Amino acid sequence: xxxxxxxxxxxxxxxxxxxxxxxxxxxxxxxxxxxxxxxxxxxxxxxxxxxxxxxxxxxxxxxxxxxxxxxxxxxxxxxxxxxxxxxxxxxxxxxxxxxxxxxxxxxxxxxxxxxxxxxxxxxxxxxxxxxxxxxxxxxxxxxxxxxxxxxxxxxxxxxxxxxxxxxxxxxxxxxxxxxxxxxxxxxxxx
Amino acid sequence: xxxxxxxxxxxxxxxxxxxxxxxxxxxxxxxxxxxxxxxxxxxxxxxxxxxxxxxxxxxxxxxxxxxxxxxxxxxxxxxxxxxxxxxxxxxxxxxxxxxxxxxxxxxxxxxxxxxxxxxxxxxxxxxxxxxxxxxxxxxxxxxxxxxxxxxxxxxxxxxxxxxxxxxxxxxxxxxxxxxxxxxxxxxxxx
DNA sequence: TCATGATCATAACAACGTTATGGTTGAGTA
DNA sequence: TACTCAACCATAACGTTGTTATGATCATGA
Numbered sequence: 094x095x096x097x098x099x100x101x102x103x104x105x106x107x108x109x110x111x112x113x114x115x116x117x118x119x120x121x122x123x124x125x126x127x128x129x130x131x132x133x134x135x136x137x138x139x140x141x142x143x144x145x146x147x148x149x150x151x152x153x154x155x156x157x158x159x160x161x162x163x164x165x166x167x168x169x170x171x172x173x174x175x176x177x178x179x180x181x182x183x184x185x186x187x188x189x190x191x192x193x194x195x196x197x198x199x200x201x202x203x204x205x206x207x208x209x210x211x212x213x214x215x216x217x218x219x220x221x222x223x224x225x226x227x228x229x230x231x232x233x234x235x236x237x238x239x240x241x242x243x244x245x246x247x248x249x250x251x252x253x254x255x256x257x258x259x260x261x262x263x264x265x266x267x268x269x270x271x272x273x274x275x276x277x278x279x280x281x282x283x
Numbered sequence: 284x285x286x287x288x289x290x291x292x293x294x295x296x297x298x299x300x301x302x303x304x305x306x307x308x309x310x311x312x313x314x315x316x317x318x319x320x321x322x323x324x325x326x327x328x329x330x331x332x333x334x335x336x337x338x339x340x341x342x343x344x345x346x347x348x349x350x351x352x353x354x355x356x357x358x359x360x361x362x363x364x365x366x367x368x369x370x371x372x373x374x375x376x377x378x379x380x381x382x383x384x385x386x387x388x389x390x391x392x393x394x395x396x397x398x399x400x401x402x403x404x405x406x407x408x409x410x411x412x413x414x415x416x417x418x419x420x421x422x423x424x425x426x427x428x429x430x431x432x433x434x435x436x437x438x439x440x441x442x443x444x445x446x447x448x449x450x451x452x453x454x455x456x457x458x459x460x461x462x463x464x465x466x467x468x469x470x471x472x473x
Numbered sequence: 474t475c476a477t478g479a480t481c482a483t484a485a486c487a488a489c490g491t492t493a494t495g496g497t498t499g500a501g502t503a
Numbered sequence: 504t505a506c507t508c509a510a511c512c513a514t515a516a517c518g519t520t521g522t523t524a525t526g527a528t529c530a531t532g533a
Contacts (some may be wrong), residue, residue, distance in 0.1 A: 106384025111523060122482050123521085129480090133521060148288065186381040191435060194296025203441070210440065219403055234436065235429070235456040242432025246424065249379060250400065251393075266425045269463030270456070302490060312513050313490085319511090323490060 094119040094129055095139050102140060102183050109138075137187065137196050142205040144188040148177050149209035156216045163220040164271060168264050170187065170216040171240055179256065180242050213237060214218060232274050239270050284309040284319055288326050291331070292373050300326075327377065332395040334378040338367050339399035339429050346406045353410035354461060358454050360406040361430055364451060368434050369446065379431065403427060422464050429460050 097118035101110050110131050114124040130136045151173040159166050178185045188206070190196060198206070210233070217229040217236075224232070243263050247254075254262065287308035291300050304322050306313040320326045335386070341363040349356050368375045378396070380386055400423070407419040407426075414422070433453050437444075444452065 097358050107382050108384045111519080113519085117357060121480095124481055124483085127397040129351065183384065186383070188442030189439060190380050190381050191438075192297050192382070193376070193438065194298045206439065234440075235433065235459070238456070239425070239429045239460070240432070241436060242428030242430070243425065245379065245435065246428045246431060248381075248383065249396065249521075250424075265467075266428070266460070269425075269467055270429070270460040271463065272466065273459030273461065273463035274456075276462065277455075301488080303488085311511095314512055314514085317491075 094121070094125060095136070098136050098140060099143070102187065103181065106183050107187060112136075126141070129141055134196065134199075137204045138199050140184065141188055141202045142196050144181070144184045145202075145205040145209040146187075147181070147184075148174065149205075151177050152209070153212045153254060156212070156219050157210070164268070165215040166220040167217060167236070167271065168267060171236070171263060171267060172211065172260060174237075174240055175244070179241055182248075185244070189245070210234070211236070232271070235274070236267060239266060284311070284315060285326070285329050285333070288330060289374070291329060293371065294375065296373050297377060324386065324389075328389050328392045330374065331378055331388050331392045332391040334371070334374045335392075335395040335399040337374075338364065338373070338378075339395075341367050342399070342406055346402070346409050354458070356410040357407060357426070357461065358457060361426070361453060361457055362450060363425075364430055365434070365450060372438075375434070379435070385458045387456065400424070400427070422461070425464070426457060426460060429456060 094115065095124045098110060101114050101118060105114075110133075112123045115126055115136060117206050119125065126132060126136060130139060146205065152170050153171050155166065155170045159169055187193065187196075194256045214226070214233045217233045218226065221229065240263060243266060246252075252259075288300060288305045291304055294340050295304075302313045302316045305316055305326060309315065314379060316322060316326060320329060321469050342360050345360045349359055377386075402425045404416070405420065407423045408416065410416065411419065415467065430453060433456060436442075437449065442449075
């Protein structure tokens with residue numbers, strides 16, 4: 094049933110994700126959504142968790158498979174992040190919905206989001222083992238914010254860029270931030 | 284009537300913003316929403332436009348009133364941006380809703396968002412008159428992305444920070460990015 | 474075999490955005 | 504002044520949504 098929901102979300106977006114649509118696609122009646130997931134909110138939570146698990150896994154793949162130059166590793170994690178969003182833009186939008194008044198993830202879903210962030214921090218620590226965990230978490234958080242903000246504003250301002258050019262833009266912005274963060278204590282813009 | 288809608292949004296969030304609730308608060312019947320705004324979408328568009336106008340105005344105030352050090356001016360614009368979000372978090376969330384499948388702003392609303400961005404670019408140009416318009420727009424866009432991403436992830440990860448500490452975090456991240464951006468052609472993280 | 478919990482089909486409910494219907498009001502024109 | 508027309512309004516009804524209620528079926532364990 095969660096596969097049915099994921100398909101509908103990918104194809105029609107959140108507006109098409111009604112309890113009846115899910116039940117129809119799963120070839121059951123609406124009561125199944127309630128008995129299996131406790132209702133629509135349960136479906137949204139399951140999708141949310143699935144999204145963060147996928148995102149975390151793609152970031153972790155980068156950490157495991159790459160032992161190159163430290164910042165290139167970070168940029169590859171960012172590439173993986175962008176690739177996930179490009180593949181599943183509607184799932185991404187659900188995961189980062191600004192309207193907390195509509196859907197608030199439950200504690201398990203919140204933990205999945207935190208776990209994905211921890212995996213992102215792990216990439217930063219692998220790239221920069223000289224950083225403290227606190228420092229790496231801060232830089233990871235701010236890098237994530239930059240990339241997430243770019244993703245959101247790209248859609249918001251309806252920017253037209255080829256995927257390759259977009260990737261270059263994001264990488265360049267991230268490199269600028271990282272460079273500044275590395276020189277944080279020495280040079281500060283006046 | 285738009286004031287009624289704005290009040291409900293501020294108090295109850297998007298989930299409370301129904302056609303009936305707006306009509307009740309405006310002491311009219313629901314038909315008024317349709318004759319004045321063409322329906323609920325029209326109300327959302329009007330709120331969206333109002334939000335970007337307010338945001339643009341607060342950024343423009345900074346440009347007009349400050350002639351200090353160039354980067355401090357940029358950081359003051361960021362402060363104004365954060366202050367707007369802190370004052371109107373639910374309006375901000377409506378303006379930057381990730382779920383385009385639920386509400387897509389109409390062309391006039393999109394223009395209002397663009398106009399606010401142009402005002403932000405103007406702050407960057409005033410701070411750095413040696414920059415080309417294209418370069419300033421790029422740096423403004425990326426700065427905006429960083430700040431917006433930080434705002435979004437703060438809520439998403441339910442970070443607890445005092446307003447003053449939060450402001451310092453955002454300023455620090457923005458300074459790092461700006462420093463990197465200014466040294467873009469000379470030093471690049473490897 | 475019986476009891477119980479899980480699952481299911483269906484109908485009904487309340488709330489939602491919207492449309493339909495008929496009425497009122499104000500402005501403009503003959 | 505009377506008539507017409509457009510704008511606005513109150514109310515009801517419609518179709519859709521998430522949810523609950525009801526009764527039935529099925530599987531499992533004692």
